[in-house]
Amino acid sequence: MIVPLILKKSFLSISLTILLIIPALTANAQSHQTGVIKGIVTTIDGAPAQGIAVKLKNTSKGTITNTNGGFEFKNLPSGSYTVEFSMMGYETSTADALITEAKPTADLSVQLDFSSRKLDEVIISSGGNRFAKKESDDVSKMPISNMENPQVYSVVSKELMKEQVVTDYNSAFKNVPGAGIAEVRNQGRTTSISRGFATPQLVRNGVGSFTYSTIDPANLERIEVIKGPSATLFGSTLSSFGGLFNRVTKKPFDTFKGEISFSAGSWDLNRLTADINTPLNADKSALLRINTALHSERSFQDAGFARNFLIAPSFSYAVNDRLTLLLDVEFSGYKSVSPMRVTPATKGKARSITELGLPYKLSFANNTINYAGQQYNVFGQIKYKLSPQWTSQTIVSRTRSSADGYVVGLTILTDSTLRQTVTNQDYPYYGTDFQQNFIGDFHLGPLRNRIVAGIDVYSLRATRNDASVNMPAINFKKPGNAYNNFNLTKVAPLFSTATFTNFTSINERTYSAYASDVLNITDRLLAMASLRIDRYSNLGTYFPNTDSTAGAFKQTALSPKFGIVYQIVKDKVSIFGNYMNGFSNVSGSDFAGNTFKPNQANQFEGGVKLDYSFVTATLSYYDISVTNVTRDDPDHVNFSIQDGTQLSKGFEAEIIANPAPGLNIVAGYTYNDSKYTKSNESIQGYRPTTAGPPRMANLWISYRLIKGAAKGLGIGFGGIYGSESFQSNTKTFSFTIPSYTVLDASVFYDKPKFRIGLKADNLTSEKYWSYRLAAQNPLKVTGNITFKF
Structure with a gap:
């Protein structure tokens, strides 16, 4: 599919503008006999130190480190300088810098003697931009800001x-x-x-x-x-x-610390959590952190409950200054009534969930008809510093999750009747992911390279043993005694004559190799190039009753990625563009016997990022074109052809701000235009139902006192908005979900030894639904008390 011309022009225009600006900026820089002092400030555990006051002694110049821990002083005369770093409640540190004509840039790397957790506490007490921490080693599998x-x-x-x-x-x-x-x-x-x-x-x-x-x-x-x-x-x-x-997930750190928290609220919510961290030896090379939770609550509807527990220990051991081991485990159990899911009647008159008139507080479920879930996640990591420039990272992840018991689905038959379908299932998933990464940070001549190269072996297997039974139709507007008769005692005997299926539903392997390089062409211009090769092997669905397998296939895919960033203001304002690729494996073949290729998604995007001490923001426009989509073959019944296309484009904005001490704002807005551009006639030109509302917005504003006797007292207010969306959307039938505006508010008192909070979700008891037509909570009030030590 051809990428829209306007997006191509925008992307090329950004790149061309950057290339034209660079020589002028370089020439301008060379014409001045001044220098620069810049650098990165980190904590003792290697995290970026945001909000550190940086000052040049014996001058009036000062600044604050950004979310990357970066700072910069420009237009400085040649000479010696002392740079001072300070944070409220901690000792001041200094570093020396020298600017000469031969070396006009002094690049400092400063590590302050306190942990990132202590820094977080200082940012909270000083009223900084508390929610703007976006640095991550996972997003690009390497440390870039x-x-x-x-x-x-x-x-x-x-x-x-x-x-x-x-x-x-x-x-x-x-x-x-x-x-x-x-x-x-x-x-x-x-x-x-x-x-x-x-x-x-x-x-x-x-x-x-x-x-x-x-x-x-x-x-x-x-x-x-x-x-x-x-x-x-x-x-x-x-x-x-x-x-x-x-x-x-939460990882261990080098000081003893912990908290115990209890929450209680509407619909019998009771929740107890604990987070305990401690060093295990004197030199703090062995660290342990344990998080636990016990949770129970019921639904606001007549039936429905959820009960679960979590145990999550995390252990790290620094064998020496080069080798670090990490073992991170989660184990949890869950028991619940299945979430509501409703399929509307295509021949009814109702064309929206509000027209249907399904009672909001009736679940059409029963607490005796429930299921139990269990999961474990085991994450092991070995990090070894091969040299000052190279690090080896080995990761093994093992998972198991399952759901055993009964789930319920609702099918609307007419504008006044529905049918309950009960499924008895045993459905476990087993996953393994092995990764070996080599992460480098080095120079080739004057050019800095940050690179990750790795291999990935991933497997997923699931078995399924289930059967379904249909209950008699009931009038959902006046259900009567039939509503009370829907329970496990009545339903369980029906499965004695039901037909169970027992098969391996998923059995797949993926073998991949990838590499990504971020090149500093200048200190402001960066380019990223990445490539993945992926060999996918689906072993098919195995049916033990016939000892047969169906649907096995193999596919190979290449996935490239390119990006460019130019920082108009160093570490503070940047423009960017990217091309990104995704793919999805597809089974089957066409009438001529040609096996299908993977679906491909190609994104072009451009935008701007801001990162000042008081505001972090991202504005972007994207265009995603999906090709190789299968659709019905118009010339051969029961066959498909692979020439379908889909388009998704839109605008996104996110702002995280701290316009005044103690005042924090998190806001976002998205507009998305999605449609099938070449597909079956019934949906061509229509918006996919899974695309959600075209317009969505979110807002959270909070203010806390950072001085005086009531220091730590705060309030919060915000909400979410979504425009009208579709549960079904075809040429012959559409079923809509109305727009929603949900407002929340909170009040809290946060002190070093305790925290008290009170939150009200959905203040106006707005009626709104998910894509599966599950009714969402009306007004819910939750209180919390946390003890810290």
């Missing part, structure tokens, strides 16, 4: 989740531009939206973690949302054409 990265990504930190009293994983995504209302599937697993594509939660600490059950947020350090096709570094199995979601 947000301002150096041509890719767009969002980060939801644990600090923001604490302020919002987040007690369930899906609530955290209110802070992600364009994520929408979570689609919760039968096993409790979550799928959100990214750039018009349904995107499941399959990545943990940068590698595969096929968790097909509910995720507890107690062990989350942050959530990274990487935008756009990301197969080049992460593969097709883990990312959608819209991006991926990476869960980063």
Whole structure:
């Protein structure tokens, strides 16, 4: 598919402008006999030190380090300087810098003697830009800053989740531009939206973690949302054409610290969590951190509950100054009534969930008809410093998640009747991901290269044993006694005559190699080039009753990625452009016997990033073209051809600001235009139902007192908005989901030894629904108390 001309021109225009500007800037720099002092400030554990006051002694010049820990002083006369670094509550550090005509740039690397966790506490108490920490080693699989990265990504930190009293994983995504209302599937697993594509939660600490059950947020350090096709570094199995979601877990640090927290709220919510960190030996080379959670609550509807536990130990050991080992484990169990899912009637008169009139507070489920889930995630990592320029990183990830028991689906038969379908299932998933990366940071002549090269071996296997039974139709507007008779005692005997299927539903292997290089052409101009080769092997569906296999196939795909960044203001304002690729493996063949190729998604994007001490922002426009989509063969019944196309383009904006001490703002807006551009006649030109609302927005504003007797007292207010969307959208039938505006508020009191919070979600009890037509919570009030030690 041809990329829209306007986007191509924009992308080429940015690149051409950069190339024209560079010589002029270089010539201008050479005409001045002045110098520069710049550098990066980090904590003792290697994290960027944001918000550090930097001053040139005996001058009036001063600045604040940005979210990358960077600072810069320009137009300085030649001579010797003393640079002073200070942070409230800690001793001042200094470093010497020398500027000469022969060496007009002094580049400092300063490490301050306190941990990133202590720095976080200082930023909170000083009222800094608390939610703007976007630096990550996972996004590009190497340490480059947000301002150096041509890719767009969002980060939801644990600090923001604490302020919002987040007690369930899906609530955290209110802070992600364009994520929408979570689609919760039968096993409790979550799928959100990214750039018009349904995107499941399959990545943990940068590698595969096929968790097909509910995720507890107690062990989350942050959530990274990487935008756009990301197969080049992460593969097709883990990312959608819209991006991926990476869960980063809490890791040990070098001081004893902990907290115990209890939350209680509407619908019998009771939640107890603990986070304990401690060194295990005197030299602090062995560290242990344990996070746990116990959670129970019921639904606001007549039936529905959720009970779960989590145990998550994390152990690190620094064998020496070159070798570090990490073992990170999560184990959890879950019991619940399955989430509501509704299929509308295509021949009814109702064309929206509001017209249908399905009672909002009735679940059409029963607490005796439930399922149990279990999951474990084991993450092992070996880091070895090969040399000052090269690091080896070896990762092994093992996962298992399962759902056993009963789930319920609702099918609308007419505008007043529905049928309940109960499935009895045993559905475990087993995943393994092995990665070996070599990460380098070196110079070739004057050009700095940061590179990652690696191999990835990923396997996923799932078995399925299930059967379904249909219940008699009931009048959902006046259900009567039939509603009470829907329970396990009545339903279980029906499975004695049901037909069970037992088969291996997924059995696949992926073998990949990739490399990515970030080249500093100048200190302001960077280029990224990346490539992945992927060999996919699907072993097919195995049916043990007939000892037969169907659907086995193999495919090979190449996935390139290119990007360019020019910093108009060093470390503060940059323009960027990227080309990114994703692919999805497709089974089958056409009428002539030609096997299908992988679907391909090609994104062109351009935008601008800001990173000042008081504001971090990203504005971008993207265009994603999907090719090799299969559609019905008009000349041969029951066959497909592979010439279909799909388009998803739009605008995204995210702002994280600290306009005044104690005042923090997180805001986002997205517009997405998605449609099938060449497809079956029934959907050609129509918006995919999984693309969600075309327009979405999010906002959170909080203010806390940072001085005086009431220091630590704060309030928060915000909400989310989504325009009208579709559950079904074809030429012959459409079924809409109305727009929504959901408002939240909180009040909190945060002190060094304790924290008290009160949160109200959905203040106006707005009625709104997910893509699966699951009714969402009305007003929910949650109180929390946390003890710190």
